[in-house]
Amino acid sequence: MNESMDFLLWARGTAFDVAVAIFVIGVIIRLFEIVSLGRANNLAEPKGSEFGPGMKTIVTRTLPEAGVFKRQPLTVIGGYVFHFGLLISLFLFIPHIELFAATFGFSWPGLPNPIVDAAAVLGIVGLLAVLWHRLTNPVMKILTEKEDYLVWLLTFLPLLTGYLAYHRLVNPYPFILGLHILSVELLLVLFPFTKLMHTFTLFLARWYNGAMNGRRGVES
Amino acid sequence: MTALEKIPILVEAPEAAAQSYLNTLPLLHEILHALRRLHRDGTSTALDLLAMPFGPGDEARLFEFLGNGELSAELDAMGQSSIRESRFSGVWIIEHKSSGGRRVALQIEVTRLPAILQTQPEDIGAGLDAMQEALETLKAGEPV
């Protein structure tokens, strides 16, 4: 009889605990694995330093590159728009900050809801744009694997359900709020086992790329 | 009620009361639209103010804005009621109280004359009977 409320309580309770456990354990193990494995010993003589170029590449690969922009403007714009929209909605929406505060014991100031709302819309539009790009661009089509679609969906659902819940577009509210939380839990559960790990590994990877090139004495 | 009123309560002037909660503005626009309709084609509108999500002070601000007009009337039927026109002709404020003095209805009526002011047909009948009876009981030659 009280399905939607029971569902919300389950999503906020048991399901959340399980998802967080899988996420935290999974991410830590994977990071340990990556760091402890390291890279194969490079016996060749170093032709340059590793640290400087490594740091530099973290910055340069984070900023858009002119050549890529000219060839694939949609990838660049869509990518940035959706990442910023996602990050703003995730980290600067007051109810989310309350959750982080309850989890980690510290918090930060949030943004007024209309701004977060706009960011969420941009995030959704950006994600739709990159999906469209993947589906229509012949090169992107070849590059895209099944996992990419999965990861896209995992990212899209929390934004979509969050938007629907915030604007109360689906009744009853506990149901859509529960769906929103569940979609995030799905994301958390699959996070350590998919490309979503890039959230944690990207700076590591960028540094490594730069460092390798630096060692070989090449520009990166 | 009376026993409760004897308990002294120190009310600190709440800062909340000083500010507007922005809830009266949409209502005023609704009244404006209703007034425009009344002006254009004579359609009356009634709004139930007890169904409005007012915050502290919202109601006072609304009434302050509406002000007092030319006409006000008191009705004594199952408790007191007050019917008054605001400073904007055609906009009426009607408050009904129960016999215990508790407010049971608060309405804005945008109309030429609130229906409750008119004598009801049923009451006219009763009035007719009563007057006839009163006249018949008058003795002939008695000064009226």
Place this chain on the structure above:
Amino acid sequence: MADPRTKTLGETLRRHGVSRRGFLKFCTATASMMALPPSMVPAVAAALDKASRPSVIWLSFQECTGCTESLTRSHSPTLESLIFDHISLDYHHTLQVASGHAAEKAREEAMHANHGNYLVVVDGSIPLGNPGYSTTAGVSNLQTLEETVAGAAAVIAVGTCAAFGGLPKAYPNPTGAVAVRDIVHDKPVINVSGCPPIPMVITGVLAHYLTFGTLPQLDQYGRPMNFYGTSIHDRCYRRPFYDKGLFADTFDDEGARKGWCLYKLGCKGPMTYNACATAKWNEGTSWPVESGHGCLGCSEPNFWDAGGFYNALSIPVGEVSRSVSYAAAAGLAVGAAAAGLNSRAKAKAKKNHGTVTVDDLEKKS
């Protein structure tokens, strides 16, 4: 005197010397109470004029009498009392003078005389764990309910206990408490939830039945849409602050004094559907958010188990920090073990590493 049951409300009021104006005023107030728009007043007047006196049987099960208190705590003659004067409350074991066999007899007589037409109001949940947990005159609540409801026109489940199980059903539900709707399937059941429900809402539902002879439109939880159709959050006067991101962080900071949104202090307004924001409490004096305390969500199913009252709605029910730290510890342990294995594998690889010279390669090819 004629049987009061056959007399209409219009007749009763006229006999009490109420003028037509007075009657219209009463109808305006009743329409407002039923949360109907003022344009419905003529229809309400026409219907109330002809409304006859329904018989009501009130059953109290596992409850705290708060619902009855809510209804009877009016200090002056009120609209509620007028409506109540007009119904025939034939059984309410807390309020009625008769007790024991006389009381039970009154219930049976009312059931008999009005078979198929009476209303049953229930407050409190029904224990299924052991019938002995709650009985009236030695009869289990379940049996009383089933017997009484058999000849009823409809059932009104007043309060969250009757509507959803409420406090008795809260984890771990020692009595096996269930709601009325879990038992009554063949009769319309209206849930008037709240802990307690707003008195005006209880009477509003009765008035609706009295006026139109039908039951109001219900939401997915069986609650009348007029009162439970919008959330507290959507009608809250503090909503502009929520939208602007202005929140009270404690109960006595600047934000609290300025009347900002109480979301961070645990307000459950966004998931709670009730009429508090407009109907208000204590004869229209105020309501929880107006008095500076967040909504507890008392009209929602399982609200007792929905996490701490002072935790923001977005915070999960369990203890997040604890589960995160446990998970992190587990992750670290497994990660460290994996790292250990990895470094052993690497050491082995290093040990097996041989040097190959150009001569060796040339020799092989």
